[in-house]
Amino acid sequence: MKAIAQLVLLHMLLLLTLAGCGYRPLGSGGISDLPPTVKTIAIGTLKNRTLRPTIQPALKEALIRRFAADARIRVVEEGADALLEGAIEGFGEEPLAFDSTDTARRLRVSISFSFTLTDRLKDRVLLRDGVAGVAYYLAAPGIAATRAAEDEATLRAVADLAERVVNRVVDGV
Numbered sequence: 215m216k217a218i219a220q221l222v223l224l225h226m227l228l229l230l231t232l233a234g235c236g237y238r239p240l241g242s243g244g245i246s247d248l249p250p251t252v253k254t255i256a257i258g259t260l261k262n263r264t265l266r267p268t269i270q271p272a273l274k275e276a277l278i279r280r281f282a283a284d285a286r287i288r289v290v291e292e293g294a295d296a297l298l299e300g301a302i303e304g305f306g307e308e309p310l311a312f313d314s315t316d317t318a319r320r321l322r323v324s325i326s327f328s329f330t331l332t333d334r335l336k337d338r339v340l341l342r343d344g345v346a347g348v349a350y351y352l353a354a355p356g357i358a359a360t361r362a363a364e365d366e367a368t369l370r371a372v373a374d375l376a377e378r379v380v381n382r383v384v385d386g387v
Contacts, residue, residue, distance in 0.1 A: 248287075248296075248383070251335060255287050255383075256294035261301035269302055269325060272369060276376035286384055296340065298383065300329030303344070307364070310350070317353070323367045324348045325375050331383055343382055347375025 257277055262270040277298070281289045287296075304326040309318030328344040351367035353360045 248340060249333060249336075252295045252333065252340075253287065254290045254294045255281065255296045255298055255331075256290055256292070256334075258297050258299040260299070263301055263303055264305040264325075266305050266368070269305065269368065269372060272372045273302065273325075273327070273376060276372050277379060280373075280376040280380045284380055284384055295334060297332045297334050298329060298379075299332070300327055300379075302327050305368075319353050320350065321353060321364075321367075322348055322350050323364070323371045325368075325371045327375055327379065329379060341383065345375060345378040345382060347371040347373070347378060349374060 257274055260270050260274055278289050281287055302325060304324075306324045306326075308322045308324070309320070310322055311318070311320035313319050324346050325348075326344065326346045329342075330339055331341040332338070333340050349367040349370035351363040354363055
């Protein structure tokens with residue numbers, strides 16, 4: 215009998231701990247920091263202030279995919295409750311590790327993005343923020359292989375950026 219009581223107590227403590235830690239499955243629960251009227255979002259103009267023309271369409275597609283995966287706000291083209299607009303402010307590559315000939319071998323790609331989320335019903339700004347997406351790659355022997363690795367890292371940085379934007383919009387983090 216004492217063992218059963220201890221087991222029940224242990225389970226209750228575990229449930230209380232999980233209830234207080236903020237854990238919840240992705241795509242469930244309410245939308246924090248947003249009015250309850252915001253159920254749909256449109257992705258408006260995304261300016262590109264870099265010399266990398268492929269980043270803008272890749273970011274728009276990544277944002278659409280990431281909002282769809284979250285499933286709490288639906289992306290629509292017309293009649294949205296909120297409008298997300300922004301600008302890709304910068305693209306950078308930073309060498310992190312070098313070989314014996316001082317050639318960069320490990321690099322970090324970073325993409326910075328500033329954005330505004332506007333409540334279209336009340337015509338007011340709900341959120342104004344900036345985030346950055348990062349990814350890493352290894353320079354390969356040869357220009358073509360290194361360029362392919364850089365392009366792939368750029369796409370991963372865009373996906374990281376989209377995840378950070380959606381987390382900031384939906385969860386406030």
